[in-house]
Amino acid sequence: MSASIAGPDAQALLRYVLRLGDMSLVLGQRLGEWVGHAPALEEDLGLANIALDMIGQARLLLTYAGEVEARGRTEDDFAFLREHGEYLNAVLAEQPNGDFGQTIVRQVLIDAFQLELYERMAASTDQRLAAIAAKSAKEVRYHLRYSGGWLVRLGDGTEESHARVQSALHTLWPYTVELFAEDELDRAMADRGVAPRLPDVKIAWDRRIDELLAEATLARPQDRPYSWFGKRGQHSEHLGYLLAEMQHLQRAHPGARW
Amino acid sequence: MSAAAAENRATNAWDALASVEDPEIPNLSIVDLGLIRGVELRADGTLEVALSPTYVGCPATDVIRRSVELALAAAGVGAFAVTSVLSPAWSSDWITAEGRRKLEIQGIVPPIETASSMRDLLRHHQPVGCPRCRSIDTECISEFGSTPCKALHRCRACLEPFEYFKCI
Numbered sequence: 001m002s003a004s005i006a007g008p009d010a011q012a013l014l015r016y017v018l019r020l021g022d023m024s025l026v027l028g029q030r031l032g033e034w035v036g037h038a039p040a041l042e043e044d045l046g047l048a049n050i051a052l053d054m055i056g057q058a059r060l061l062l063t064y065a066g067e068v069e070a071r072g073r074t075e076d077d078f079a080f081l082r083e084h085g086e087y088l089n090a091v092l093a094e095q096p097n098g099d100f101g102q103t104i105v106r107q108v109l110i111d112a113f114q115l116e117l118y119e120r121m122a123a124s125t126d127q128r129l130a131a132i133a134a135k136s137a138k139e140v141r142y143h144l145r146y147s148g149g150w151l152v153r154l155g156d157g158t159e160e161s162h163a164r165v166q167s168a169l170h171t172l173w174p175y176t177v178e179l180f181a182e183d184e185l186d187r188a189m190a191d192r193g194v195a196p197r198l199p200d201v202k203i204a205w206d207r208r209i210d211e212l213l214a215e216a217t218l219a220r221p222q223d224r225p226y227s228w229f230g231k232r233g234q235h236s237e238h239l240g241y242l243l244a245e246m247q248h249l250q251r252a253h254p255g256a257r258w
Numbered sequence: 259m260s261a262a263a264a265e266n267r268a269t270n271a272w273d274a275l276a277s278v279e280d281p282e283i284p285n286l287s288i289v290d291l292g293l294i295r296g297v298e299l300r301a302d303g304t305l306e307v308a309l310s311p312t313y314v315g316c317p318a319t320d321v322i323r324r325s326v327e328l329a330l331a332a333a334g335v336g337a338f339a340v341t342s343v344l345s346p347a348w349s350s351d352w353i354t355a356e357g358r359r360k361l362e363i364q365g366i367v368p369p370i371e372t373a374s375s376m377r378d379l380l381r382h383h384q385p386v387g388c389p390r391c392r393s394i395d396t397e398c399i400s401e402f403g404s405t406p407c408k409a410l411h412r413c414r415a416c417l418e419p420f421e422y423f424k425c426i
Contacts, residue, residue: 028315042400042410049402056315060344131345135314138347138373138426139406146401 009192013126014068015088016189018078019231021061022089025079026239027110028054029246030097039100046146050107053139060132080250084233084240091230092175094239101154101161102168107147108212109172113179115140116204120196129194148212155216162217169213170221177226180205185231264299267335271297271305274333281321282405286360288322292352295343305330305338310348313406313426349373350407350426361423365389366408369425386422388413398422 031051038044062075093110097103118140121133154161180202189195213220228234249256275297276289288294288309295308309326311319323340330338350369353361358368367389385394393415401424403410408421 042402045404045410046400046402049406052315052317052406053313054315056313060314127345131347135344135347138349139313142401142424142426149401 010068010070012185012188013194014065015185016195017061017065017068017129019088019090019185021058021065021078022087023093023110023114024054024061025058026087026089026242027093027106028052028058029242030094031103031107033097034103043100047103050143050146053136053143057132057136060135064128064132076250080247084235084243086233087230087235087239087243088233089230089239090175090178091228091236091239092172092179094230094236094242095172095175096238098168098171099164101165102171104147104150104154105165105168105172107143108151109176109179109209111140111144111147112205112208112212113176113201115144116201116208117196120201124195125193144208151212151218152216155213155218165216166218169218173221174224174226175228177223178228178230181226181229181231183231267305268297268299270333271307271330271335271338274329274335275307275326278322278325278329281318281325283361283364283366285364286357288326290354290357290360292354292357293322293348300339303337305335307338307340308343309340310343312348316406318405348426350423353423362389365420367411367420367422369423371425373425386411388416388418389420390418391416396420 028051031047031054034047035044035051038047058079059075062078065078066073066075092106095106097106115137118133118137122130122137124130124133151165154165156162180198182198186195186198190197210220228236230236230239272289272294275294276287278288280286280288280291291312293310293312295310296306298306298308300306307326307330309323323342326340327338330340351373353368361368367386370384370386386396386398387394388396388411391413393413395414396411397414399410399412399419401409403421407424407426409424410419411422412419
């Protein structure tokens with residue numbers, strides 16, 4: 001428990017927990033858009049199940065954020081009543097679904113990131129984060145098994161499927177830089193043993209992604225200079241539309257319940 | 259309260275919990291699934307029932323919690339509190355022998371591995387035997403089935419689809 005944390009330390013922890021929770025929430029909302037639209041029933045179920053796990057992670061993390069902040073905000077307050085610039089997810093999570101291949105590429109990139117991050121965070125000095133991470137890592141392994149399996153099938157599939165996922169990889173790759181762009185907050189969390197060091201996560205992520213890309217016969221794009229910083233609240237325009245849809249009901253009818 | 263009376267309340271609570279079925283897998287109780295981490299009497303006389311969620315986003319979690327509260331109230335175990343335990347994370351290793359038997363009866367293949375042998379889940383594919391014809395010539399159609407805890411498989415020998423309770 002982190003009940004004893006106060007002042008600037010609590011502020012930093014709050015922002016860090018929001019980064020994690022917002023990534024899960026935004027990606028969960030995106031995956032939910034596939035419900036009823038996936039190419040086959042099995043994929044509809046697969047994407048919806050991963051979406052549910054993401055929302056589950058977000059609920060645990062945003063509830064914890066409320067406790068760290070200690071001003072009475074609930075998971076719902078964080079999800080439905082914050083603005084665009086208050087969301088702290090990496091921009092990759094909010095990128096549109098595109099075709100099934102693009103959704104799979106986004107999922108592989110984030111699944112591999114969450115897996116390497118959460119497996120290490122299971123040893124966090126913050127007991128609550130350690131518990132959430134250990135629980136989530138087990139589930140994320142199945143997410144990556146699903147998304148990685150599809151990446152290989154599509155990449156090493158037909159000419160058409162190969163071309164589409166390769167193109168999606170080029171579209172989304174620039175946003176991966178942000179995942180590992182270590183800033184002061186990432187370093188402070190690592191110094192306190194709350195989070196793993198991002199360069200360590202990057203080495204493991206690279207290894208996993210390179211293996212998958214090789215098996216999928218896909219070429220790894222070059223890293224390019226990156227200017228977005230969703231982790232600090234600077235988002236692409238896509239997040240605004242996503243939030244408009246997700247928050248509409250609570251904005252129009254504040255406090256509405258099922 | 260005497261030790262015998264406390265023991266009695268705990269026994270009644272366990273009996274009540276054993277009657278709570280998983281909403282997605284009827285006949286399988288939450289005790290069979292290994293979701294109950296403990297039943298303990300607090301100093302203030304409240305009976306604490308510790309419950310593990312299976313998957314973080316499983317919609318059945320809230321239903322299970324409510325069913326537990328109703329069952330404990332109906333059993334008259336006195337003051338109780340249901341707490342949620344995240345750590346250690348629930349594992350399919352905790353499904354009881356009875357639970358595995360009940361899964362099989364319903365045509366759901368119980369986990370064929372333990373969570374510790376699943377470290378390298380990504381490279382590791384053990385064949386899952388068909389619950390109908392016992393062939394091991396089967397394939398995984400999807401890692402996710404009707405619920406997050408199950409995967410969809412298909413038997414190439416008898417051509418029937420079946421569900422597999424994932425190892426986690």
